[in-house]
Every structure is written in C-alpha cells, then in structure tokens.
Amino acid sequence: MALANSKTTKETFPVLGMSCAACASSAENIIKQQEGVKEASVNYGTGNLIVEFDTASTSIEALQKALQSGGYDLLIEEESKQQETLEEIHQAKFHQLKTKTIWAIILSLPVVIIGMFFMNMPYANEIMLVFSTPVVIWLGRDFFIGAWKQAKHRTTNMDTLVALSTGIAYLFSVFNMFFADFWIDRGMQPHVYFEAAAVIITFILLGRLLEEKAKGNTSSALKKLMGLQPKLVTLIGDNNSESQIPIEEVKKGDRILVKPGEQIAVDGFVLQGNSYVDESMLSGEPIPVSKSENDKVFAGTINQKGSFHYQAEKVGKETLLAQIIKMVQDAQGSKAPVQKLVDKIASIFVPIVLGIAVLTFILWNILGGEHAMTQAILAAVTVLVIACPCALGLATPTAIMVGVGKGAEQGILIKDAESLELAKNVNAIILDKTGTLTEGRPKVQEILWTNEDPLFPSILVSLEKQSEHPLADAVVSYFEHQEIKTISNFESITGKGAKGNYENETYFVGNLKLMKEHQISIDKQLHEKANQWLQESKTVVWFSNSKETLAVISIADQIKASTPKAIQSLKEMGIDLYMLTGDNEATAKAIAEQVGIENYQAEVLPQDKAAFVKKLQEQGKIVAMVGDGINDSTALATADVSIAMGKGSDIAMDVAKMTIISSDLTKIPQAIKLSKQTVATIKQNLFWAFIYNLIGIPIAAGILYPINGFLLNPMLAGAAMALSSVSVVTNSLRLKWKK
Incomplete structure (x- = not known):
C-alpha cells in the first residue's frame, strides 16, 4: 500500500544551528540515514538543505526531529514567511553572538594581562580562575553541548575541536592550580593556561560574529529582490470599493489599484487607466515604459505618476519576481563541482586533526624530555585549536553566493x-x-510612395488593422498615430493579403502575386526598390488601389x-x-x-x-x-x-x-567574466585555507621546537584560526567591487 501511495518530492529548507563545514556534512549524513530519503545536500555557506524524499515513508517533521537530535534544526515555515523568519533568526543570532563576544572580551582581558605580565602576583591563579570560568562554562557552553550531541551520533565537527581544546586547557589549569605538588615533586613548574582557554573561546566567538555579519552581506542581492514586493495591496471590490489586503491573499482575477509611486504587487494586465512604469529591475533600462489597457505589468516594477486598475494574472510563486527570487535562492544553495571535493575533505578533517593531536601527545611524551607531559598536553591542545575546517567550508559557497548575487544585480x-x-x-x-x-518582432524598415496623398496611409493602416496576418501588426505599429477610416467589404485573402473598399474605391495590401492577379500596374521605381529589399532578405508588402501600386513597404526583424x-x-x-x-x-x-x-x-x-x-x-x-x-x-x-x-x-x-x-547580449561576455572572477576567488580561498592548515598544524604540533625552540601559544593559535575564516569571507566579498 505504501508503494502505491508513494510520491517523491524535492524541497529546500534552511538548516539552523550549523557553525562549520563539518556541521553541514554531519547534518547531511543524519538526513541521508532517514528512511525514504533519496538524496540530500546541505550547503554550509547558504545554510540550506536540498532533500528529495518519499512522502509515504517519511515527513518533513520526521526529518526535523532527526536533525534536532543531532543539535541542529529545520525551518519548515511557509516559503512566503521563510525569508522574514530567517532574517529574524539571523538578527537574533547576531545580537546574541555580539553580547557573548563583548562579555568574553571583557572577562578575558584581565586573564590575558595577568597570565602574560603579572603571573607571579599574589592570587594570580585564583583571579584568572574566577574570570575564565564564566567564559568557558557560560559563554562557551554551546561548544560543549554541540560536541556532546555530535558524539552521541558518533560524528565530529568544529564544536568537537573547540570543546576538547578549551576543556583540556581549562581542566589542566585547574588541576595544576589545586594539585601543584604533583608537578613540583617531579621537578616541574605547574603552569596554568586559563588565558588560553578563555581567549580561544573569545576569538572563536569573534570569528563567528564576523562570519555571521559577512553572511548577511553576501545575501544582500536576495534581500533587495525580496524588498521589491509590497506587503499590502489595494483591492477593488464589486462596487468599486477599496480595501487593503496582505499580498498573500491576492487571487487570480482580482482587480487591483496601483497608485503613483507604488510597487506593482503581482503579474497581470491593465484594465483601466494608463501610466509609465519603471521596469529597470527587469530590463536594466532606466526609461519608464508606457502602460495602457491590455498591457502586461510585472510584480516588483514601480509605477510612476499615473494610476490604473489591473487584473491579477500570476500570483505567489508564479510571478516573474518570485521566479527570479527562487532562481537566486536555488543558485546560491547549489554546490559547485569543486565544493563536493571540499565537503569530502571537511567530513574527514576533524577525525584527522584528532588523530594528529593524539599522535602529537604521544610523540611529545616519548621525545619531550624533562617537561614531556606538560609540553605534550600544550601541543595537543594547540593542534586542536588551530585546525579549523570553517575556512575550508566557506571558501566555495561564499564566493558562489557573492557571484550569483552580483549577477542578479546586473540582470x-x-x-x-x-x-x-x-x-x-x-x-x-x-x-x-x-x-x-x-528583436523577434517584425518592424517596418522603410516605405516608398508613388503618391504623397495623406489619405493613403490612413487607408493602409485601416486595412491592416482588420487583417490577421502577423506582418499587419508591424504596419499598424508604424502608423499608430494615423486616423482610422471605415473600411467596407473587407476580405482576407489567405497567403496573399487583404482587400477592402473606401469611398467607392477598392484597395489591396499584400504580396506581388496579389497585385498581378488583379492586373494592377506595377510602378517601375517601386519594383526596383522591392527587388533590392528582397536581396537584403527583407519581406516586401505592396499597397495599391484597383488600378496602380501606391506604395511598397519593407518589413524585417530588426537586429x-x-x-x-x-x-x-x-x-x-x-x-x-x-x-x-x-x-x-x-x-x-x-x-x-x-x-x-x-x-x-x-x-x-x-x-x-x-x-x-x-x-x-x-x-x-x-x-x-x-x-x-x-x-x-x-x-x-x-x-x-x-x-x-x-x-x-x-x-x-x-x-x-x-x-x-x-x-x-552584452550580458553574455559579462557572465563569462563574472565566472572567471568567481572561480579565481574560489581558488584563492581554497589555497589560503589549505596553506593555513598545512603550515599551522605542524607548527602547532611543535615541528619547529627542535630547530629553534619555538612552541606556538594556544592563545595565538585561536586568533589565527578566527582570522582564517574572516579572511576567506572578506576575499569573497571583494567580488562585489570588481568590474
């Protein structure tokens, strides 16, 4: 029965609670493990899950519950409200991070000053313990909660690294403080590293704060597009009554009033009135377009001085603006081929780093000499701190998001x-x-007359106005300001043209075959001109009365x-x-x-x-x-x-x-240049992310110690790690200002 009712659907949802590329990999794996899921992809840069699943086997709520058990969440609101809710969540998260970061800086500052300059002052350790404890346990609690949830699913992410490095540094310091004799009896000084634990959390919070702000900047093109749609519209009732309703309630066939300066809410066509509409968001052209009865209007475009009634034809997801927004969202959430490789690296990155940290700890204990244990713990902690998959995970999606957004702004x-x-x-x-x-629309290119009588253009356009031939519209458009005459006995002649009477005279419009059939005299000058146009691949239309040709018209699709x-x-x-x-x-x-x-x-x-x-x-x-x-x-x-x-x-x-x-068409070379710039930015980001880890991890492990006695301080490692993520996002944002 389940098979009979099965239906596969593909949906996109925002994932909440991710803090690194490994989080995206972890969330993706959780979704893929659920029954009925055919395909799933989570993009850290956009925070979106694209999932294809069988509705008979699972539901959106079940997928949400599975993610919640792993420390993440799924936003499953209506699409119309989704962006607004995401904006609220983003703002709330940004303000929360800002508060945490400020408090972390305030509390960490005295710990750093004492730890680096006044470590021998009375009660130094006790003061540092008092200030660093709220930073680690209160401000950094989300790292430990996240790491525990990941551990329950037998996965790891950035939270695992932060929790291990700061937790070990903090507990190691507490042990050294209360059980100092353990080290003194072994001829070693019981150093504390409260400043390392506090500053690592502070720098990571700062990095995430800047990252959150940068993510808001990368999606600015999408926000601009969202802002083109008004929230309220003026609905015209049966008795011409006016009422304000939310845009979500507009239905096909509704009659809507748009006033001067207002944005058009949905796609439709003009019923009554006329105005000029700024359609630059669609065409890029700054000159407003004239709109009158039966002309199409589009959501997001801006009405100028006039007002008019129009009928809703496409609403909600069907409007051109909604399609544009959806395309930008999908593009920013899709993964470039290079990103798939990055995701694989990110998924194995944390376990590899944990392995390196363990190996560092073992080697220092074997080869470290007198202070082997202390140096082993410090080096292992520093490796855990400096290795951050965030820069690697942000390298591709941030560049793609900015590239797609820049493209949207340029049309x-x-x-x-x-x-x-x-x-x-x-x-x-x-x-x-x-x-x-x-242009895709035939237009009159040139007309040659034998007689300049002002009556003839009016008769010609009056004939063509009744004709159903596609080329007739080109002639009517050309003579749009001519007076229309009353044509009697109009007759459409299939494959040849048309004829009609005006004031006891018969007039013909059509091809040369029509002229010859009715034995109409062909003017020599007109014939020569017609042959010239035919050689130029233009369509030729003849106009005559019952005796002689009056004009020849060239029609072509203009380049x-x-x-x-x-x-x-x-x-x-x-x-x-x-x-x-x-x-x-x-x-x-x-x-x-x-x-x-x-x-x-x-x-x-x-x-x-x-x-x-x-x-x-x-x-x-x-x-x-x-x-x-x-x-x-x-x-x-x-x-x-x-x-x-x-x-x-x-x-x-x-x-x-x-x-x-x-x-x-000039947008095509622009698109190719944009592609080159975006890919160059991705390569730069990946280069710096890889180089950073290739250089940083060995130094953190103590590779330079046998050469020059240099050991990287865990506090500096935390600063370097935060800086790497910020540098990648900043490099991506440089795309915005490139020509």
Whole structure:
C-alpha cells in the first residue's frame, strides 16, 4: 500500500544551528540515514538543505526531529514567511553572538594581562580562575553541548575541536592550580593556561560574529529582490470599493489599484487607466515604459505618476519576481563541482586533526624530555585549536553566493553554481537568430510612395488593422498615430493579403502575386526598390488601389542594438560563434553578415539544434547555447551552459541555467567574466585555507621546537584560526567591487 501511495518530492529548507563545514556534512549524513530519503545536500555557506524524499515513508517533521537530535534544526515555515523568519533568526543570532563576544572580551582581558605580565602576583591563579570560568562554562557552553550531541551520533565537527581544546586547557589549569605538588615533586613548574582557554573561546566567538555579519552581506542581492514586493495591496471590490489586503491573499482575477509611486504587487494586465512604469529591475533600462489597457505589468516594477486598475494574472510563486527570487535562492544553495571535493575533505578533517593531536601527545611524551607531559598536553591542545575546517567550508559557497548575487544585480540570473563555475571554460557559443540576435518582432524598415496623398496611409493602416496576418501588426505599429477610416467589404485573402473598399474605391495590401492577379500596374521605381529589399532578405508588402501600386513597404526583424558589440566582445575572448535558425538561407546569410558571424546554418529544426550542440561537444568544445523559444529548449538542455533571453518563452527559461533578464547580449561576455572572477576567488580561498592548515598544524604540533625552540601559544593559535575564516569571507566579498 505504501508503494502505491508513494510520491517523491524535492524541497529546500534552511538548516539552523550549523557553525562549520563539518556541521553541514554531519547534518547531511543524519538526513541521508532517514528512511525514504533519496538524496540530500546541505550547503554550509547558504545554510540550506536540498532533500528529495518519499512522502509515504517519511515527513518533513520526521526529518526535523532527526536533525534536532543531532543539535541542529529545520525551518519548515511557509516559503512566503521563510525569508522574514530567517532574517529574524539571523538578527537574533547576531545580537546574541555580539553580547557573548563583548562579555568574553571583557572577562578575558584581565586573564590575558595577568597570565602574560603579572603571573607571579599574589592570587594570580585564583583571579584568572574566577574570570575564565564564566567564559568557558557560560559563554562557551554551546561548544560543549554541540560536541556532546555530535558524539552521541558518533560524528565530529568544529564544536568537537573547540570543546576538547578549551576543556583540556581549562581542566589542566585547574588541576595544576589545586594539585601543584604533583608537578613540583617531579621537578616541574605547574603552569596554568586559563588565558588560553578563555581567549580561544573569545576569538572563536569573534570569528563567528564576523562570519555571521559577512553572511548577511553576501545575501544582500536576495534581500533587495525580496524588498521589491509590497506587503499590502489595494483591492477593488464589486462596487468599486477599496480595501487593503496582505499580498498573500491576492487571487487570480482580482482587480487591483496601483497608485503613483507604488510597487506593482503581482503579474497581470491593465484594465483601466494608463501610466509609465519603471521596469529597470527587469530590463536594466532606466526609461519608464508606457502602460495602457491590455498591457502586461510585472510584480516588483514601480509605477510612476499615473494610476490604473489591473487584473491579477500570476500570483505567489508564479510571478516573474518570485521566479527570479527562487532562481537566486536555488543558485546560491547549489554546490559547485569543486565544493563536493571540499565537503569530502571537511567530513574527514576533524577525525584527522584528532588523530594528529593524539599522535602529537604521544610523540611529545616519548621525545619531550624533562617537561614531556606538560609540553605534550600544550601541543595537543594547540593542534586542536588551530585546525579549523570553517575556512575550508566557506571558501566555495561564499564566493558562489557573492557571484550569483552580483549577477542578479546586473540582470544575469544564474540557476546553479555549476554553470557559474563552467562558464569561464566556454569556447563555443551557439546563438539562435530570432529573439536572440534580433528583436523577434517584425518592424517596418522603410516605405516608398508613388503618391504623397495623406489619405493613403490612413487607408493602409485601416486595412491592416482588420487583417490577421502577423506582418499587419508591424504596419499598424508604424502608423499608430494615423486616423482610422471605415473600411467596407473587407476580405482576407489567405497567403496573399487583404482587400477592402473606401469611398467607392477598392484597395489591396499584400504580396506581388496579389497585385498581378488583379492586373494592377506595377510602378517601375517601386519594383526596383522591392527587388533590392528582397536581396537584403527583407519581406516586401505592396499597397495599391484597383488600378496602380501606391506604395511598397519593407518589413524585417530588426537586429538588437546590443548584438554587434556583444559579438565583437565574444570574438575578442577567442570564442567560436555559430548562428542556427529555422529561417531561410537568404535571411540567415544576411543576418549573419550584418552581425559578423561566419558560421551559420539555416532551416534548422529543434532536434537539429541539439544534434549540432552534441557535434561540437564531441569535438571537445565546452558549448553554451543561447536561445529564447520553445524550439531552443532541447538544445539548451543539451549544452554545457544554457542561456535564455528574459523576454523569451517560460519553457526556455525553465530549461536554461542562466537567464539574461533584459535580453541584452552584452550580458553574455559579462557572465563569462563574472565566472572567471568567481572561480579565481574560489581558488584563492581554497589555497589560503589549505596553506593555513598545512603550515599551522605542524607548527602547532611543535615541528619547529627542535630547530629553534619555538612552541606556538594556544592563545595565538585561536586568533589565527578566527582570522582564517574572516579572511576567506572578506576575499569573497571583494567580488562585489570588481568590474
């Protein structure tokens, strides 16, 4: 029965209570061990769990309970309230850490001063015990609680290292203080290390405080996007009554009033009124867009001076803004391929460090000479303190988060970390023609008249306004300010054009075949111009009365203003460019020549596009596909990096791993540069994290002692450890200010 009702679902939840990369690995393992879980991934940088599970075998509540037993928690609130709750939790945690850190500094300061400068003063040990005890037992209690919960699950994390190092240093000092004769009888001085225990906890708290603040900064792009959605909307009732309701209560079909300066709440279309709307958050263009009846409006855009009523068409998760937010969240929570290696290292890091600490303790006892036991304990404690997996765990996700956030601010939505990492290696880009290189909307390019009578343009647009032909809209748009005449006996002629009467005269609009069929005299000058346009792969439309041609019109899909510059930039980057189109050979050749692409294919079917992607991949190329339509979706799914135009189809955007909101092609070279910068930052972070541990751990173990008698103080080890995490996060934040 369970199998019959089984249903697999994939969900994303914030994980609470993690303090290091090993915590993420531990939480991930706890979830993976639960019945019904197919796949689970926990990202320390974002604090998110992405889990795929069978709803018949387990539930979200069961997963939450399992994590709680390991010292973590799961936030399972509604998605609309999740970000707000997370913000509250983040603020509460930040203030709690701030309070703890301030108290730890205040209490540790006298311990450090006495321990380093006045260790022989009367009651020095007793004073240090009094000040260090609240730091270790009160302010540092979370480390010991976390370590105990991990031990119960037979796992380890950063809390294990902190609890062991500070606990051993503190208990060792208490023993030396109350049982000093034990060491004196053996000819050794009973040193205490209260300052080490207190300062280690202080530095780790300080590091976590700075880390928490930095994490808040990395997700600023997401917060900006969240802030684009108003909390309340003005609903218009049946009797034109107005009422304020929360945005969560808006339903499809609701009539909403938007006033001057207000943000549009949900996607819809204008019912009544007109205004200009600032759509720069979608298009990047600063000039407001005119909106009148039937025009589409989008959530998050800002109304200017006018006001209008609009009907809700897409609400909640369906709005374009909600999709953008979700894409940014998913991208920031996804793991780059390099991160999977880092996670494996982090999961075995703590046990290895514990092993090194034990080995250090044994070797010092064997080779340490007169003060072997004391030095063995100190060296083992220092190894435990200096080895921190936090820097290693933060290296990749912080850079990815900042990179994705920066992309979102520039109008480049990146769906997953893998695409951001791979984009820098792209050496071949396939571009769709219509809607990608061109505007995707036919426009009138030029009109040549034989007669300048002002009546004729009005008759032409009046005919085309009744026509159902796709090109008719281009003519109507071109003559949008012309007076509309009443056309009688209108008739649409399939495959040829249309005709209609005005004041006892018949007028025709359509192709050359229509003119010849009705024996209309073709003007020589118009004919020559029409042939020229045809050679340029433009569509030609004729306009005539019952006797002679009056005008010839050229219509073409206009190349985007950004296209030539983008093509030039990509060429300068050494990338091979290919244009694929379902259009005819002549049009394809004309467009390719205009934009500067040497390699092109015409009359290509959707499956042919995907086959072409595979062909390039077989040649060893890293292929990016750029498209905007349903016909591009197969090729987008096949490519190594897929890029959709924001003004294209929903399916193309769903399939693609990147979306250019404004459909501006110059964003593609920007995305590649962003990928290079992000990956460079990841490599820098990993280098420093690895080097720090490779150098720090041997020094902490006492490798320099036989050479120059140097032993690292546990207190300095704590400071170095905190600094490593902060340096990695700070290096990632440098991405924000790079061009």
